[in-house]
Amino acid sequence: MRAIIKLIILMFFIIIVLANLYYFFDVSKREMINCESPVLIPMPKKGFQYNGIIGMTFNPNGTGMASFSGELTELDTNATFDVLRIIYFDYSIEYFSYFTLSNFFIKKNVNDSTDDKMFNRLMFDLSTAGRRIRVERLKDNAFLIENTFNPVFICIER
Amino acid sequence: MLINLLETFIKMKFLINNSIVYNSDDGSLVNKTRADDIIVLPHMAARVLTCLLINAGKVVPREAIFDYVWSGNEMLASNNSLTQYVSFIRKTLTDLECQEELIKTIPRVGFYLSGDNVSNYKNGGFSLLKDVFFSKYLFAILSFMILLLVLIYQVFFLKDRLTNKELFYFSEIDSCKIYTLKKVSEHDFASIRSRIEKMVENESFNIACTKGFSYVYQSDERISLEGKGREFISRCNITGEINNIISACNGVYINARNY
Numbered sequence: 518m519r520a521i522i523k524l525i526i527l528m529f530f531i532i533i534v535l536a537n538l539y540y541f542f543d544v545s546k547r548e549m550i551n552c553e554s555p556v557l558i559p560m561p562k563k564g565f566q567y568n569g570i571i572g573m574t575f576n577p578n579g580t581g582m583a584s585f586s587g588e589l590t591e592l593d594t595n596a597t598f599d600v601l602r603i604i605y606f607d608y609s610i611e612y613f614s615y616f617t618l619s620n621f622f623i624k625k626n627v628n629d630s631t632d633d634k635m636f637n638r639l640m641f642d643l644s645t646a647g648r649r650i651r652v653e654r655l656k657d658n659a660f661l662i663e664n665t666f667n668p669v670f671i672c673i674e675r
Numbered sequence: 676m677l678i679n680l681l682e683t684f685i686k687m688k689f690l691i692n693n694s695i696v697y698n699s700d701d702g703s704l705v706n707k708t709r710a711d712d713i714i715v716l717p718h719m720a721a722r723v724l725t726c727l728l729i730n731a732g733k734v735v736p737r738e739a740i741f742d743y744v745w746s747g748n749e750m751l752a753s754n755n756s757l758t759q760y761v762s763f764i765r766k767t768l769t770d771l772e773c774q775e776e777l778i779k780t781i782p783r784v785g786f787y788l789s790g791d792n793v794s795n796y797k798n799g800g801f802s803l804l805k806d807v808f809f810s811k812y813l814f815a816i817l818s819f820m821i822l823l824l825v826l827i828y829q830v831f832f833l834k835d836r837l838t839n840k841e842l843f844y845f846s847e848i849d850s851c852k853i854y855t856l857k858k859v860s861e862h863d864f865a866s867i868r869s870r871i872e873k874m875v876e877n878e879s880f881n882i883a884c885t886k887g888f889s890y891v892y893q894s895d896e897r898i899s900l901e902g903k904g905r906e907f908i909s910r911c912n913i914t915g916e917i918n919n920i921i922s923a924c925n926g927v928y929i930n931a932r933n934y
Contacts, residue, residue, distance in 0.1 A: 670926040
């Protein structure tokens, strides 16, 4: 009987330790965020301007996506390129609010007329293995999406 | 492995017949009145005695002793060897001036050691087996409680891994309030306000002041010093006083050097 009680205590002990480890190394590195907002990003030095909606999704399973729906305008010629694409990625929260994105995979809509090099150069550089961003909560329903140095846009919960 | 792990739980000292202290950890027996005269039982005999002491007050079948003593060992168990070990233990107890025949043979069943003759030995004091549980496992219980508290803390207090960004009231343009994401010093007030006015007035940005809307602004440190760096402004409907909600944001992100 004593052995059974001890075994039960031991089992509880192991479960609590494993739950702690699981939470610390796994659950704590995930979030559930789903937001979007219109953004204007003029880039006169590069001769372009992006005007459209950027959406961010972070799933609790450690995957996420950044969706772009808008147009890139060449300022000199006024030529426009449709941007209709989703970048899928894996993410982990390194520490408070800092996210590391990796394993990018792009899915383009048939109407997307922006070539990948242009998109990488102007919008979102996918050439590096991991991108670091910061996501901070703003009020009850919004998030401030930041690159390494600055806030880029306010993303409103969908 | 589980058996070994369990064994670490049951290593303890017993007081036999109120005079002999048995340490199951090293198999040593000592009469309290002759502290220098220590007899160490052979390993298997010690396991047999531990098994009988743990089950004191009950008839212990031979099979149960075989399971406890010989499980995990490659040595073969036999009735004859068990009887020899029990005889050896009886003789050792007698040598230690225990006159009473403590271990009784129950024919065709096993052995019996009266619970009245056994108690738990604890640093010179005596307590019944059931009393020692919490003191012996105090460390384990405390560790368990700490781990449980850490888990509760993680689940309930670290649930939101995101930091909250505060808005600081800065100024107003027409009827639109301006908030910044960092406090702005008085020294920088004029230059920052000028930057914001310039951005708001830029028609191509399409963020002119509209009734009920506010601005959220943030810039590089370099903006006020050199007029260089990145700037971010967003015109939003902020209903902070009522329900702390932001909606209908229209953001602009620029490199100030180009404007």
